[in-house]
Amino acid sequence: MENGNKGIVSAESGGDIAKEDISRRQFLAMAAAAPLALTPLTESLVSAQTAGPGAKAGKIKLASKVVLLPFDYQGVRLGSSRWQKQYESARNFYVNVSDDDILHGFRRAAGLAAPGAPLGGWARRDSSVVFGQWLQAMARTSRANDDSEMRKKATKLVDEWAKTLGADGNPRMRHYPWEKLLGGLSDMHQYAGHGGTPALMEKIVNWGIANLDRTRTPAANKPWELHSGVPLEWYTLSENLYRAYQLTGNAKYKEFGDVWRYEAYWNKFSDTSVPTNAHGVHAYSHCNSFSGAAMAYLIDGEAKLLGMMKNFYDFLQNSQCYATGGYGPAERYVINDGALGESLAIRLDSFECPCCTWAAFKLAKYLMMFTGESRYGDWIEKLLYNGIGAALPIVENGKHFYYANYHLGAGMKIYSRSNYTCCSGTYFQNMAEYQNLIYFKDTSAALYVNLYLPSEVTWQSPVVSTAGPIKLTQQTDYPEAEIINFKLEMAKPTMFSLNLRVPGWSQGVSFKLNGSALDVTTKPGSWATINRQWQSGDQLEMRIRLRFRRAPIDRWHPNRVAIVRGPVVYAQQVVHKHMVSIPPDDEALNEWMVATDESTVFRYAGQEQSSQRDDFMPFYQFAEMQTYRMYFDPAMRNVLW
Ligand SMILES: [Zn+2]
Numbered sequence: 001m002e003n004g005n006k007g008i009v010s011a012e013s014g015g016d017i018a019k020e021d022i023s024r025r026q027f028l029a030m031a032a033a034a035p036l037a038l039t040p041l042t043e044s045l046v047s048a049q050t051a052g053p054g055a056k057a058g059k060i061k062l063a064s065k066v067v068l069l070p071f072d073y074q075g076v077r078l079g080s081s082r083w084q085k086q087y088e089s090a091r092n093f094y095v096n097v098s099d100d101d102i103l104h105g106f107r108r109a110a111g112l113a114a115p116g117a118p119l120g121g122w123a124r125r126d127s128s129v130v131f132g133q134w135l136q137a138m139a140r141t142s143r144a145n146d147d148s149e150m151r152k153k154a155t156k157l158v159d160e161w162a163k164t165l166g167a168d169g170n171p172r173m174r175h176y177p178w179e180k181l182l183g184g185l186s187d188m189h190q191y192a193g194h195g196g197t198p199a200l201m202e203k204i205v206n207w208g209i210a211n212l213d214r215t216r217t218p219a220a221n222k223p224w225e226l227h228s229g230v231p232l233e234w235y236t237l238s239e240n241l242y243r244a245y246q247l248t249g250n251a252k253y254k255e256f257g258d259v260w261r262y263e264a265y266w267n268k269f270s271d272t273s274v275p276t277n278a279h280g281v282h283a284y285s286h287c288n289s290f291s292g293a294a295m296a297y298l299i300d301g302e303a304k305l306l307g308m309m310k311n312f313y314d315f316l317q318n319s320q321c322y323a324t325g326g327y328g329p330a331e332r333y334v335i336n337d338g339a340l341g342e343s344l345a346i347r348l349d350s351f352e353c354p355c356c357t358w359a360a361f362k363l364a365k366y367l368m369m370f371t372g373e374s375r376y377g378d379w380i381e382k383l384l385y386n387g388i389g390a391a392l393p394i395v396e397n398g399k400h401f402y403y404a405n406y407h408l409g410a411g412m413k414i415y416s417r418s419n420y421t422c423c424s425g426t427y428f429q430n431m432a433e434y435q436n437l438i439y440f441k442d443t444s445a446a447l448y449v450n451l452y453l454p455s456e457v458t459w460q461s462p463v464v465s466t467a468g469p470i471k472l473t474q475q476t477d478y479p480e481a482e483i484i485n486f487k488l489e490m491a492k493p494t495m496f497s498l499n500l501r502v503p504g505w506s507q508g509v510s511f512k513l514n515g516s517a518l519d520v521t522t523k524p525g526s527w528a529t530i531n532r533q534w535q536s537g538d539q540l541e542m543r544i545r546l547r548f549r550r551a552p553i554d555r556w557h558p559n560r561v562a563i564v565r566g567p568v569v570y571a572q573q574v575v576h577k578h579m580v581s582i583p584p585d586d587e588a589l590n591e592w593m594v595a596t597d598e599s600t601v602f603r604y605a606g607q608e609q610s611s612q613r614d615d616f617m618p619f620y621q622f623a624e625m626q627t628y629r630m631y632f633d634p635a636m637r638n639v640l641w
Contacts, residue, residue, distance in 0.1 A: 056190045059249030063301025067372035068440040068448060070365065071457065073144040073191055076435045079454030079475065082620070083384065083434060089393045090431040091141060094134065095150050097398075102127050102134075103160050109172055110164035121398055121419030128177035131161070133425030135184025139192040140432040151192050158188055162200055169207030175231045178208055180425065183240040186247055201244055202252075209256055218264035221280020227332060228282035235262035236285055238292035242299055254299065261296060262289045266308045273314035279335045283328025284352050287316070287359035294366035306370055313367060316360075317379070322406055323551035323562035323569050323630075324390070324619065325360070325382030326351030338556030344631050350406040354423035354430060357388040361433050368440065368450070374501040375525045377450040378567075380437050381503065384451065385479055386569045388430040390620035400424045408560070408631045410575040413624055439472075446497040448527065449486075452478045452544070461496055470494060470534075478544065479566045480600050480618075486540040493535045499527040500542060503567065508545035514538060548589045548602075550582060553631065560633040563589070563616065570602065571628035574614040580604060582632045 078084040100116025105126025107114035122129045138154035141147055165171055171181060182201060189197040217230040229235055241257030244250070265286060268275040290312050297305035319336040320327040327333075329343035329350050343350070360383055364376040383389075391401040391413075398419035405411035416423065439457045440448040445464050447457075449472075456473040468491040476484040486498075502509050504525035511518040511530070518540075522528045530540070546566040553560045561582055563570045572580070583589045593602040596615065603615045622628050 056247060058246045060246055060299065062246075062298055064298045064306075064370065066298070066369050068369050068442055070369070070436050071439055071441070073140045073432070073436055075458045076144065076439055077456050078435060079456065079473075081454045083389050083453060086389065086393060087431045087434055090428055091147070091150070093394050094138070094428050095153055099153065099156055099160065102131070102157060103164070106161055106164040106172075110166075112164060119398060119420050121421060123398070123420040126172075127420070128173045128181075129422060130420060130425035132177060132180030132182065132184035133429055136180075136187040137428035137432040139184070139187035139190070140436070143191040144432070144435045154188060154192055155194055158185070158194055158197065158200070162196065165200070165203060166207075169203035170211070171204050171207070175212060175234050175237060178204065178212065179237045179240055182244055186240065186244050190247055198248055201248070202250070205241070205244070205253060205256060209252070214259065216260070218262070219281040219286065221332075227280060228285055233282070233285040233288075234260060235265065235289045236260075236292060238262075239288075239295050242292070242295035246295070246299065257292075257295075260292065262292065265289065266293050266305070269308040269311035269315065270304060271311075273311040273318065274336060275315065278315065279333045281333060283320075283331050283333055284355040284359050286333070287327075287356065287363060291359070291362045291366065294363070294370070297370070309363070309367060310371075313363060313376070319554070322350065322553065323564050324351065324386035324404070324406070325379055326353065326356065326387055326404055326406070327360075328352060328356055338554055341553040341557035341560050344406060344408040344553060344560065348405045348407055348411070349403040351387070351404040352423065353387055353391050353401055353404045354427040357383045358426035358429050358433075360387075361430065361437065365437065372442070374450070374527045375504055377501045378504045378525070381451060381567045384434070384437075384453075385567050386619055388427070390618075390622075391427065392624055394424060394427055398424055400427055406630050408633060408636065409579075410627050410629050412627050413622055415624065445495065446499055447472065448499045448501075449474070450501050452476055452484045452542075461494075464494055464496060468492075470496070472498075477599075479546065479568045482543050482546050484542040484544070486542070488534050488536065488538040488540070490534065490536045493533050495531075495533045497529055497531040498534070498540070499529050502526055502528050503544065505549065505564075505567070506544055507547060510543050512541040547586065548593050549586050550589060557633070559635065560631060562631050563593075569619045569630060570616040571619045571622065571630040572614055572616055573626075573628065575627050575629045577614055578638050579629070579632055579634075579636055580614075581634050
């Protein structure tokens with residue numbers, strides 16, 4: 001989120017201590033003084049079709065068609081991988097944060113006994129900044145993994161927090177945390193079976209209707225302090241209100257959601273994906289606002305909203321995104337005139353990694369659901385490996401990753417100087433989403449594989465009911481290896497369509513079924529469809545060729561490039577020496593990169609032998625404070641030799 005640091009360099013990007021303190025004080029003053037809060041609840045919209053045991057189905061009729069459905073945090077398990085370990089590490093961190101510490105500020109403000117201590121950082125006064133997001137992630141992970149310890153913790157947090165709520169429903173939060181809180185409570189009802197949350201939702205919404213400031217000044221690139229609107233990020237409120245409406249059928253939520261629609265920005269994308277006046281505004285929250293457009297589209301069926309979402313998506317891909325899938329230097333969108341490439345030379349705060357990944361996951365998921373197109377999954381994949389999946393883990397007392405640094409000369413991963421910022425809320429939400437982004441299904445007899453990640457899914461086709469559930473197990477070392485193995489298990493032979501995302505960047509995808517080559521259409525940017533009578537024990541092998549590619553930052557800087565292999569950005573390990581010259585085309589690049597004994601490490605040809613290595617490896621493998629070079633430009637003067 002925007003940290004409230006107005007008109008000065010962001011605290012996270014190297015501002016001094018005083019600035020950081022100013023930033024935090026401003027944030028806390030804004031976040032914790034008056035009311036607010038809400039998060040995303042996208043899946044509730046399709047819950048009438050997907051609700052499994054323990055999940056609440058939606059209560060309204062949706063105006064728009066949903067083509068693909070996520071598994072809604074059920075039926076998918078992660079197998080062993082780097083990203084499964086990341087999830088486990090996060091789960092173990094959050095489940096062990098003291099309940100009393102989380103509740104301390106809420107209890108103190110309510111005049112109740114407040115054992116424990118403040119969490120600190122942005123949660124110094126109370127945990128408003130993360131509370132709703134944590135509830136949401138806890139509800140989702142508890143369902144996805146049948147994690148009773150997590151569910152019990154989240155239930156206790158809701159019950160104890162409810163005691164601090166004012167008689168008038170005043171949660172003592174302003175817009176941003178109020179919106180997240182509503183999302184968290186909705187999820188506790190939908191995914192964790194908390195029966196008391198609908199009443200709590202109604203209380204805080206009644207209070208919000210009466211008390212939340214409705215100034216709603218749209219964000220603007222000038223003056224600088226207007227980049228996230230007034231009140232702060234007000235334009236993100238509609239999504240969770242619409243989700244609450246979908247979940248409960250209470251029209252009050254829909255009406256209040258309508259209040260926060262953001263036509264002033266959405267309309268910039270009504271006819272074009274290259275608007276001239278969409279830059280300079282806060283990157284995360286503006287991407288997040290399109291989740292509100294998504295829910296509005298789902299509920300009301302306004303086709304123009306889907307068109308705006310698509311245009312906005314293309315705007316990001318074509319003018320804002322780095323090779324990693326990240327976006328938003330200094331947390332802003334840039335003018336589409338080469339500014340993104342120039343930003344590499346002057347910014348360290350390249351990408352607000354956890355928050356911006358979260359908004360991107362949601363936008364891409366909504367678009368996949370509404371259109372059925374696989375291309376949106378390409379962005380999810382990029383951000384899984386190079387965005388949130390390359391982040392440092394949350395540790396100790398809430399130390400966490402905030403900005404990814406793609407600076408042209410060199411960079412390193414460092415922890416945020418403030419603990420428990422917005423990014424410690426979205427970090428957990430991203431982890432909760434891993435299981436939900438791998439597989440999709442439609443309303444007939446088709447299963448979709450979006451991500452190639454060790455996992456298993458249990459799926460029951462709604463139209464092939466006699467066959468019983470089908471289990472698909474995925475084993476792979478992708479994206480470090482080219483082969484992905486799928487194994488199918490089912491009670492009896494079953495006719496259905498298995499669809500596998502063929503990445504837009506791919507060149508050469510092939511299949512073998514039970515050891516024999518299978519003729520499948522594999523057009524990059526589409527689904528490879530295998531429609532047949534499957535049998536238990538069937539083994540499907542998918543091979544995605546992993547070639548190195550040059551990824552120019554923008555068309556104004558065709559030689560300012562990152563090196564990408566498959567979906568993964570590779571970076572140079574040691575930046576002590578001068579900047580190497582990257583070969584001029586992909587063919588030459590693949591000759592230049594030479595494999596080593598380590599599967600993920602490549603050494604460039606002709607490298608001078610020395611005591612210091614400067615090989616390339618995936619960006620996600622770099623540890624804290626390990627220097628790397630991600631972007632290269634031969635035009636940069638060699639100032640040392
Ligand atoms: Zn953040």
